[in-house]
Amino acid sequence: xxxxxxxxxxxxVLGLGFLMACSLISPETSFAATHPQELGAGRPICSExxxxxxxxxxxxxxxxxxxTPTFVKDHRFQxxxxxxxxxxxxxxxxxxxxxxxxxxxxPSTRFSDRPDLQSPHRGDFMTLHxxxxxxxxxxxxxxxxxxxxxxxxxxxx
Amino acid sequence: MKPRTQVVLLAxxxxxxxxxxxxxxxxxTMAQMWKQxxxxxxxxxxxxxxxxxxxxxxxxxxxxxxxxxxxxxxTDLSDASNFDGSKSGGYLxxxxxxxxxxxxxxxxxxxxxxxxxxxxxxxxxxxxxxTDLRGGFTVSAFGGKPVYFKTxxxxxxxxYEYQRDFIFGTRFAWRMPKVGxxxxxxxxxxxxxxxxxxxxxxIDYTRKQLGVDIRITPASVFDLRGRTVFDVASHPDQAPGTxxxxxxxxxxxxxxxxxxxxxxxxxxxxxxxxYAFFAGTNLPSLFRQDDNDMFRGFGGSITWNAPTGVQLVxxxxxxxxxxxxxxxxxxxEIRWSSSERTFLGGVGAHWVNAANTLFxxxxxxxxxxxxxxxRIWGMVTRGKLTASLDGILxxxxxDNPYLVGIKNIYEVVGSLGYQATTNVKVSGDVSxxxxxxxxxxxxxxxxxxxxFGFARKGGR
Numbered sequence: 001x002x003x004x005x006x007x008x009x010x011x012x013v014l015g016l017g018f019l020m021a022c023s024l025i026s027p028e029t030s031f032a033a034t035h036p037q038e039l040g041a042g043r044p045i046c047s048e049x050x051x052x053x054x055x056x057x058x059x060x061x062x063x064x065x066x067x068t069p070t071f072v073k074d075h076r077f078q079x080x081x082x083x084x085x086x087x088x089x090x091x092x093x094x095x096x097x098x099x100x101x102x103x104x105x106x107p108s109t110r111f112s113d114r115p116d117l118q119s120p121h122r123g124d125f126m127t128l129h130x131x132x133x134x135x136x137x138x139x140x141x142x143x144x145x146x147x148x149x150x151x152x153x154x155x156x157x
Numbered sequence: 158m159k160p161r162t163q164v165v166l167l168a169x170x171x172x173x174x175x176x177x178x179x180x181x182x183x184x185x186t187m188a189q190m191w192k193q194x195x196x197x198x199x200x201x202x203x204x205x206x207x208x209x210x211x212x213x214x215x216x217x218x219x220x221x222x223x224x225x226x227x228x229x230x231x232t233d234l235s236d237a238s239n240f241d242g243s244k245s246g247g248y249l250x251x252x253x254x255x256x257x258x259x260x261x262x263x264x265x266x267x268x269x270x271x272x273x274x275x276x277x278x279x280x281x282x283x284x285x286x287x288t289d290l291r292g293g294f295t296v297s298a299f300g301g302k303p304v305y306f307k308t309x310x311x312x313x314x315x316x317y318e319y320q321r322d323f324i325f326g327t328r329f330a331w332r333m334p335k336v337g338x339x340x341x342x343x344x345x346x347x348x349x350x351x352x353x354x355x356x357x358x359x360i361d362y363t364r365k366q367l368g369v370d371i372r373i374t375p376a377s378v379f380d381l382r383g384r385t386v387f388d389v390a391s392h393p394d395q396a397p398g399t400x401x402x403x404x405x406x407x408x409x410x411x412x413x414x415x416x417x418x419x420x421x422x423x424x425x426x427x428x429x430x431x432y433a434f435f436a437g438t439n440l441p442s443l444f445r446q447d448d449n450d451m452f453r454g455f456g457g458s459i460t461w462n463a464p465t466g467v468q469l470v471x472x473x474x475x476x477x478x479x480x481x482x483x484x485x486x487x488x489x490e491i492r493w494s495s496s497e498r499t500f501l502g503g504v505g506a507h508w509v510n511a512a513n514t515l516f517x518x519x520x521x522x523x524x525x526x527x528x529x530x531x532r533i534w535g536m537v538t539r540g541k542l543t544a545s546l547d548g549i550l551x552x553x554x555x556d557n558p559y560l561v562g563i564k565n566i567y568e569v570v571g572s573l574g575y576q577a578t579t580n581v582k583v584s585g586d587v588s589x590x591x592x593x594x595x596x597x598x599x600x601x602x603x604x605x606x607x608x609f610g611f612a613r614k615g616g617r
Contacts, residue, residue, distance in 0.1 A: 026291050057289060059334045061374065080274070104205075104229055115503075115570075127592060143278075
């Protein structure tokens with residue numbers, strides 16, 4: 001009897017919690033899944049068209065997404081929290097070109113026909129990484145330390 | 158995940174694309190060849206072949222359901238080029254189903270995916286959800302089995318795998334239009350404490366992190382963002398008399414200011430306390446948690462985008478590591494692109510001055526890390542043909558202990574490409590260089606890139 005009462009109370013609480021959670025969800029429509037117009041070649045400057053708008057969901061000016069050279073270097077800030085905005089133009093595989101977690105070769109080798117890309121680890125990074133690691137091992141860890149360590153483990157046992 | 162499970166998952170996911178109304182397939186096939194002659198070792202010829210494959214299938218029965226898949230496989234056609242001696246390998250980088258709701262930017266992902274909503278940047282086999290809430294709030298969460306490959310020390314392998322049985326994280330944030338955002342996140346990797354294992358382990362691999370992130374964007378010309386991460390896992394008591402270890406794993410903040418339409422200035426400050434930052438590392442021999450070392454760095458860059466297609470970038474960074482010393486890095490780059498982007502070119506130079514470092518080479522304490530780097534490149538497109546040349550030179554101080562007497566390291570890569578159709582491109586590269594391992598190294602590479610499908614989204 002006591003067990004049944006507990007189940008009923010828990011059920012009512014969960015049901016009310018679910019209803020409350022649903023009522024908390026924003027009624028706004030989602031950001032466009034696909035950009036409605038075909039974009040031209042080269043890096044887009046969003047603010048050229050969306051001059052004063054705030055991106056839906058991200059709640060920040062479209063200018064924050066202008067693909068300036070600075071944006072390309074620091075795009076992690078946008079990609080981390082606003083991947084919906086990225087996804088309106090970029091397929092998911094675009095990220096995996098460089099951020100594959102476990103990849104068979106450096107991005108600069110895979111895209112050696114594209115020297116204009118800002119690929120990391122150009123040249124003989126095998127030599128250079130010993131110095132970079134001395135200066136700041138936490139910079140390696142941010143991408144490689146938590147998962148992709150098989151190559152590291154070949155020497156660092 | 159076991160290989161058999163991966164094959165089954167891959168087959169299931171690929172067959173699901175048959176329901177997609179918009180299916181895109183991206184592939185890159187690469188064949189490389191190089192010979193290596195290293196003193197003390199046999200001559201070796203390497204000819205690895207690598208296949209990348211990505212699939213995006215949208216509108217799977219409903220407009221909101223999609224499937225995303227990306228992986229690669231490689232095999233050595235002659236000598237093994239892998240460090241572990243194996244001649245083949247492959248990996249499923251991600252494979253997940255995604256349902257995007259029409260309301261509240263809500264979405265659900267299930268399968269293997271990468272998540273960066275919480276404090277970490279994690280690869281997970283599991284489920285993730287996110288939605289916007291009323292009043293500018295957002296909430297997201299994920300949970301599943303963490304994707305790792307191996308731990309280094311086999312004695313700890315079982316402890317490590319047992320403790321890392323489950324990973325979960327959540328983030329709760331508040332966004333205010335044209336003001337900014339503040340978020341709080343939590344991540345836990347592993348649920349079993351080391352002391353609670355059947356055979357209690359002296360090393361605890363469980364990772365517990367609490368993060369606070371902030372973004373201030375009052376106008377499009379100013380952006381300040383960053384995060385502070387705390388290590389909230391339990392650790393053994395410190396020995397009496399030792400310095401207190403910081404619980405702050407990381408501060409990382411970046412500000413960007415746009416001056417007019419052509420100039421952008423950025424500044425960054427980062428601080429990481431290694432004991433907290435490397436907590437729960439799966440590579441303890443490299444990312445050591447047994448000392449009180451810390452890193453602190455600050456720097457910035459100025460970028461000028463001239464209307465003539467010229468771009469000038471100057472950057473500087475000061476780095477301080479408590480057990481090594483101070484390092485300064487600076488340099489600049491000039492890029493130029495023609496109006497039709499038929500010619501792109503750039504030249505850059507950087508220097509690293511490590512005059513105040515310690516312990517790297519006790520005999521010559523300040524020479525080891527100092528070096529200079531120069532790079533020049535160009536790329537031309539004429540109709541369906543592309544050609545590029547890329548050269549990089551790294552010049553080190555004489556007697557650098559890492560370089561077996563070599564002072565200059567360089568690499569030159571020449572590439573020719575032919576865009577056969579809108580969706581097919583073939584290209585070939587030849588590179589020549591000198592490294593600490595190989596004084597004269599020539600490499601060849603053939604590449605075929607192709608894309609089939611109907612979806613409009615693409616990539617680079």
